[in-house]
């Protein structure tokens with residue numbers, strides 16, 4: 001497969017953009033090789049700068065549930081474009097998108113629109129602190145909530161073996177002061193006792209617990225029922241807010257996201273990705289009594305020059321309307337189930353240890369015997385094997401996420417021919433592994 005143009009563009013990009021990319025995972029660092037520069041997309045397919053046609057399982061890392069260049073989205077954006085792109089004044093489309101989000105999440109009464117998932121979680125946490133008057137927050141190992149300072153934090157050493165949350169947190173990025181990191185406690189996903197321990201140690205100081213209701217950012221981790229129950233019970237008992245980060249899962253697992261799928265009762269919900277239909281949008285919402293603490297109604301400040309941007313609103317509205325009119329969720333589940341079974345059967349035949357985690361259209365094939373239920377389980381995967389698998393797929397025209405620890409996404413444009421090509425590619429990629 002020719003990659004000359006992508007190689008040249010990547011070399012040139014590196015002279016003007018750090019690492020040649022505007023978000024690290026795009027650089028293929030975990031798998032090696034040249035990242036493909038994308039020229040265009042249509043449905044489930046991408047065409048790269050060398051004209052290669054690639055079957056897309058990245059879906060812009062989540063937003064493209066309708067597939068690329070969906071006609072309804074294109075038309076909505078084109079109409080909005082005609083009328084001007086930004087005013088810094090309220091517009092009617094903001095009400096429409098807010099109404100669509102609130103309709104899907106009946107327990108939420110107000111929603112504030114921002115421009116990214118990072119902004120949504122960062123603002124929700126500020127709101128939780130402003131509302132409770134408390135300082136500390138809790139996140140889970142391997143859950144990603146965007147790149148705000150207080151969220152680029154890892155557990156101190158010892159957590160992995162102790163299975164408890166007692167070690168002090170440390171920054172996971174240069175530039176994040178230890179003082180910020182100390183305000184974020186880190187517990188273990190699917191191990192409720194680690195959260196309980198933190199509440200015992202910091203009873204009256206925890207403002208909020210934020211979590212991914214299905215983890216996508218460590219690869220897919222599926223929550224246990226006990227874990228979800230404990231999250232709600234412990235936060236309620238200790239007066240902390242529960243924040244469901246549905247930036248990835250919202251409108252993907254079902255129209256009402258994980259909240260609807262699992263019957264969750266979070267105090268605040270964060271959205272992003274799908275609600276922008278491929279344009280930059282984020283949002284956070286909850287009961288009016290909490291949300292009215294945000295400026296200008298209340299004392300918690302949050303603002304944005306491009307918040308509620310007309311083009312982004314148009315793409316988001318068109319996407320949510322389409323998902324509501326023609327729900328793709330059963331089709332996504334069917335495709336996902338067949339992809340999972342296909343992966344499992346072929347791995348078994350090739351005698352490659354593989355553990356597939358999936359909820360609906362989010363799927364990860366971990367190169368380990370599994371089962372993978374925790375972050376520690378995920379990081380036990382064979383990343384060398386993943387690399388070979390990834391390049392095997394890519395050489396067969398299947399564009400899988402370039403990291404063992406990212407979810408692959410299915411869109412409604414993925415159909416029978418796509419599934420066939422994928423499973424043939426899986427077979428040849430696995431053959432490379434069993435030939436080693």
Ligand SMILES: *Cc1c(COP(=O)(O)O)cnc(C)c1O
Pocket residue numbers: 115116117118119121144145146147212216217245246247248272273282
């Ligand atoms: C992608 C993601 C974010 C960050 O969203 P950005 O738009 O990239 O800032 C936050 N939380 C979760 C769960 C995500 O998947």
